[in-house]
Amino acid sequence: MEEALEDLMEQEEYDGSDKPQSSLKAPFRSTRMHIQRSSVCSRAYFVVVMVFFHVYILNVIGLLLYVHYNNGPGDLVSEDGAPSASLSDSGTPLPHPDPASRELHVGEYSQSFSLPRIEGIRVGHVQQVSLLPDRTHVLRTMSLKPLLFEIPGFLSEEECRVVVQLAQLKGLMESQTTAPSQGQVESNQPLLSLSTEEVFSLLDLNQDGLLQNKEIVSHSRSQDGTWLNPDNLRQILTGLEACPTGILTLEDFRRVYDVSQRPGQQQSRNLRSRFKQRNKHTWLYQGPGSHHVLQTLRNRLISLTRLPSTLVELSEPLQVIRYENGDFSNAHHDSSSSQSETTCTHTRLAGNKSALTEVSCRYLTMLFYLSAVQEGGESTFPVADNRTYEEQALVQDGVDLTDTQETCARGNIRIKPTAGTALLWYNHLSDGRGWMGELDEYSLHGDCPVRRGVKWMANSWVNVDPDHQQQARYQRLVAQRHRSKSGMEEHYQPLSHSDLHQDL
16 A cells, blocks of 8 residues: 555656656546447447347237237127136136127137037047046047937936926926828928919019029028928029029929929928927026026036037027827937028027028037936937938838837937936037038937836037127127116126027
8 A cells, every 4th residue: 555655646746747747648548538438338238228128028018919819719709798708627617807808800700719529539438527526527439420428427316306396397398299190191282372473473572574593582481381491492492593594584483393392302301391209398598597507507518518608608598308108209400401591590680681491500419318217218329320321221121210119229329318317419510620510410319219207308409500700790799789788787697599589
């Protein structure tokens, strides 16, 4: 320290002379200039760092916005306009997000939404599924054509008893359709006697003497039959499409219409028109305010199928059926083929277009056995896992395989009712893009006659329109209708399937 002080004092004394002082200023300035350049570099480095930091923040914000708006609707919108809730492992719905935070856009919906399907793997394959917090269920593959599963113990004995009691309390109605007696031809004739010219005039809406496609399609069939049924209209449309001009004159129409009226033109008049059954049934609402067992069954179905809750909630109520001694249902399809001249019953309100007839559009069926049967009453799938499906092959040696009263024992798969067991099968194939495709013809099924005892069962259907945009429009229409009805109410009750046609 002393040596440093002495050096400093010597330097100050040396600076006192004129000449040495001037000669030593240059190094001192050089030192100061060095300090200034360092400061400039520090500021430039700070600016660069801040620029990169802001760019990073902007990128993070952009990524969050991208994830937020491109995460996809995932589920269809619920009645209040929000995405439907997902489900926990226990089947309990998770809270809905804020209704105002998300709104369905049809274009976005069509690109991102898909319908889950359970994998069948192979016949006899067993999977473990967790539907309740304290136990697992066995999911056994019964068939791949159609994709059919059996789940023993899906319902407890107490749940079966409650559903039966609720059905009895509600009251059951007859659902009887008798087959024509021997020698009697099944009536499929028009209710009114009209000439060909009169039919042409009724179809010719603008009375220009020519029939166009839109004029034919605009005539819908009523629920109880009318003077022109869908088979006739389909035949007329086929004739119109074969006409080079794309229109039908009276002479053209006379030729086409006469052909459509001949018996036996349709190969089998469609299996749905031959559907015969005898039983009693009722419908049970499963939404908010219903018995907790009914809500539990619906939540369990959602958990098993992994379908959006809103899709299930807007489907049909639970159908409960009672089969007594001799009661049956012939083999039939629960759903229908998608055709240009048909519209789905559950979404017709959003279609705003004419269609020849309304049909049931049921993506899947879940059947619950609520009781055992002492004898008979099996569920039969006549053509399950056949190599090929041909409707003509259903008649073998003069015997119709769809007639469960006569040929139930010949069904490829027959399942005896056991209380608590559930069956699940898909009525439609996948379209290859994750949506509902063509009707699975192998899903033909029926109920064998009950020989001894009483059979209680229930059906739960999930309604889906093959046109995903139509399904989206329908759900938005329901959501808008509900918002207009609920007003400022804090809690709402979703519209049930049975109320939609009356309320919308």
